[in-house]
Amino acid sequence: MRNLLLSTIALAAFTISPAAAQETATPEKPALDIGGGGRPVGEAWSRSPVHAQHGIAATAHPLASQIAIDILKQGGTAVDAAIAANAALGLMEPTGNGIGGDLFAIIWDPKTQRLYGLNGSGKSPMGTSYRQFIRQLNGSKTIPPFGPMPITVPGTVDAWFEMHGKFGKLSMADILAPTIAYAREGHPVAPVIGYYLDSNLKRFEQSLDMIGDFENARETYFKNGAPKAGEIFKNPDLGDTLGKIAAGGRDAFYKGDIARTIDSYFKRIGGNLRYEDFAAHSSLWVEPGCVDYRKGYELCELPPNSQGFAALQMANILKNVDLAQWPRGSAEVLHYITEAKRLAFEDVARFYADPEASPAPLEWLLSDDYGKQRFALIDPAKATPGFGPGEPKLEGEGDTTYLTVADKDGMMVSLIQSNYRGMGSGLVADGLGFMFQDRGELYSLDAGHPNAYAPGKRPFQTIIPAFMKKDGKPYMSFGLMGGGMQPQGHVQVMINMVDYGMNLQEAGDAARLNHDGGRQPTDDLAGTGADLLGILHVEPGISAETIERLKAMGHVVEVVDNGAMFGGYQAITRDAETGVYTGATEMRKDGQAIGY
The missing domain is CATH 3.60.20.40 (Gamma-glutamyltranspeptidase, small (S) subunit)
Incomplete structure (x- = not known):
């Protein structure tokens, strides 16, 4: 009877969750009655939504959601809280995002009663032409998913400051402080993130020749193998990098010591990005x-x-x-x-x-x-x-984190941030504590395509x-x-x-x-x-x-x-x-x- 009921629900509403997957019959997989609880309201396969009056946050990690609420309670706006949560997720969910990636956001501003859109994606190296890029592929018909070739300028940090400049109240030092503390003191790894850390490590180890320099990434994330659920994970290098950003603003990342460290790193490993690419970066409203x-x-x-x-x-x-x-x-x-x-x-x-x-x-x-x-x-x-x-x-074309926060004044933030392909390129610059994205894999190699690789150009983005x-x-x-x-x-x-x-x-x-x-x-x-x-x-x-x-x-x-x-x-x-x-x-x- 229970199996008949589950089959009816699936047909009628397209609603069985993955959690109930083992209870659903298929021709290859007979149904199993594994038991389960019931609900007094709503569908049996779901749980209650959360209601709140003054502010709310929904993120992919409970600690990040808590940080967002703490920021709201301190008087921060939904944008302040979203930045704080995003910073925390870059530490706690490195399998999906981080300051080595790009960011897009939609913000409802109750004062002006309108939506604002932010494109925080970065560009390809200005000094590498299409012909040079093709030569570097050594005959490959595709852009490699790992290593230096697919890396574009990370746009997340600039996007934080763009949003904060228009809609923020608290200082960036206050906003980033919780993540800096967690980076230095540690936090327990969440179950799904632990699963993805293990799968990312296996994928990287199968692609070491493509990545080239994996030692920094191994030291940062996988010193003793992939961190497991419940294990305390620390990333003091990321804490130091965020501390420099909190003190020096976006220029610390794009024009200061961080950018110069990145420049030196890519010169050492044969990558194309340079200091000038970071210094020239800007987001788009x-x-x-x-x-x-x-x-x-x-x-x-x-x-x-x-x-x-x-x-x-x-x-x-x-x-x-x-x-x-x-x-x-x-x-x-x-x-x-x-x-x-x-x-x-x-x-x-x-x-x-x-x-x-x-x-x-x-x-x-x-x-x-x-x-x-x-x-x-x-x-x-x-x-x-x-x-x-x-x-x-006319006259004459993941792996990601998504979060959303709303505040007491009615501001609502829809924010997505990603490194692409899970953790990204496999490359971590010396002592910085974050992995670079590999968004440049999404260029076309057809020179006539609108999305063709070109110097100083943004690739197609999935987020x-x-x-x-x-x-x-x-x-x-x-x-x-x-x-x-x-x-x-x-x-x-x-x-x-x-x-x-x-x-x-x-x-x-x-x-x-x-x-x-x-x-x-x-x-x-x-x-x-x-x-x-x-x-x-x-x-x-x-x-x-x-x-x-x-x-x-x-x-x-x-x-x-x-x-x-x-x-x-x-x-x-x-x-x-x-x-x-x-x-x-x-x-x-x-x-x-x-x-x-």
């Missing part, structure tokens, strides 16, 4: 784009070079069909979501790049008419073998924060980690809430799909070699019946029982009438939502 979905809800994302507008394109396509006419876990709903993703990502691969080098036709891509044109390409009965990008009418409005008012600050999963995840959470009435916690705990494949921003313009149909990955909560129907429709479906590839969700909503906040996080990470 950008205008978020929003599209109406339905029922008064608007989804808002950041423009390229990030992939945020892919979520908007998916929403523009899917609003042309009433998904609620089918159960949430039905083959019809999963089919439409998958095909909308595939259509949107064709445009991501063709148009999304550094806007300063290759502006994309954004107004056209987000138009209702174009959304209708793309929706018309979806066959409701079967998967289309291959889509192509749209043809604009995207999200925001939703309801009836024109700020409603939800949210995000979801994990490469190409992110726009898909944003849309699935929105659908869960808007079309199927799930609460904030349930919307994130619900089983997800992750379509992988199709053309990529790293391909050549022709998409040579691309797997156009791709693979539809689903979590075990999707019923066996739905999976078989999707296969019959032509999808290649794989059930994945490890939640790693389905992202990690955090969210905060605000009641426009009462001002009460609701926060949520999920079981796929170690995180916690805390309010006061």
Whole structure:
């Protein structure tokens, strides 16, 4: 009877979480009755969201969430608290982020009643031309994922100071103090992060020839192997680096001793970045784009070079069909979501790049008419073998941490930060205590592609924060980690809430799909070699019946029982009438939502 009930829930609501995966029957894996508790309210597979009146934080680590709340209680703004939490996560969750990576944020400012977008991504070395870069690849047709080649200027620290200069109250010394203390005194490793530390070390050790210099990284993170859950981890070098930033501001990182140490390090190991690249860096304030979905809800994302507008394109396509006419876990709903993703990502691969080098036709891509044109390409009965990008009418394309914080005044911060590929490049500069990102792996090597490598250029970025409005008012600050999963995840959470009435916690705990494949921003313009149909990955909560129907429709479906590839969700909503906040996080990470 219990197995029948679980199967019914999965089919009706697309809601079984990874935690319940072992209880869900598949043809290859019989159902097991392992028992479990019950809930007096809400779905049995989820837990309660968190409600608070004065402030709230949702991050991927409980200690980071606590730090954010402490900053709010000291009188800091949501931006102050978000910076403090991000700094803590760089120490406590180095498998997903750190000051060697980039940052994007969307901020709702209650004073001006508007959204602000920040692009804190860095550029490629100014002194390395396309021809030089190609020669350095020694005949390889792809950019290596590790070592010095894919490293671009880290933008996180500058982004902190940009946000703080516009919206901060407390000093940066006060904001960074908790993380500096934890770096020097230590903190216990969280379970999921311990799992990722082990997997990152194994991946690095398989790529030592590519990395070159791994000794600094081993000394910083893996002196006695991968730290295990509950083990006390210290990083005094990072504490010292953050101390210099707290005292000397962003220039300490980009123009001071830290930048000179980095310059010397890359000269020693044969990397391309130089002091001048750091000194020239700056973040960009950008205008978020929003599209109406339905029922008064608007989804808002950041423009390229990030992939945020892919979520908007998916929403523009899917609003042309009433998904609620089918159960949430039905083959019809999963089919439409998958095909909308595939259509949107064709445009991501063709148009999304550094806007300063290759502006994309954004107004056209987000138009209702174009959304209708793309929706018309979806066959409701079967998967289309291959889509192509749209043809604009013109004159003349992870591993991450996401966090969100809101304060007593109504400011809401949606922030995402990443090194890419887990911990990043495998390289740590002498005595600095952080690993450099490998975002430069995401350039195309096709010289004619908008996302082609060029000196002093930002690569395509996967990390995207999200925001939703309801009836024109700020409603939800949210995000979801994990490469190409992110726009898909944003849309699935929105659908869960808007079309199927799930609460904030349930919307994130619900089983997800992750379509992988199709053309990529790293391909050549022709998409040579691309797997156009791709693979539809689903979590075990999707019923066996739905999976078989999707296969019959032509999808290649794989059930994945490890939640790693389905992202990690955090969210905060605000009641426009009462001002009460609701926060949520999920079981796929170690995180916690805390309010006061």
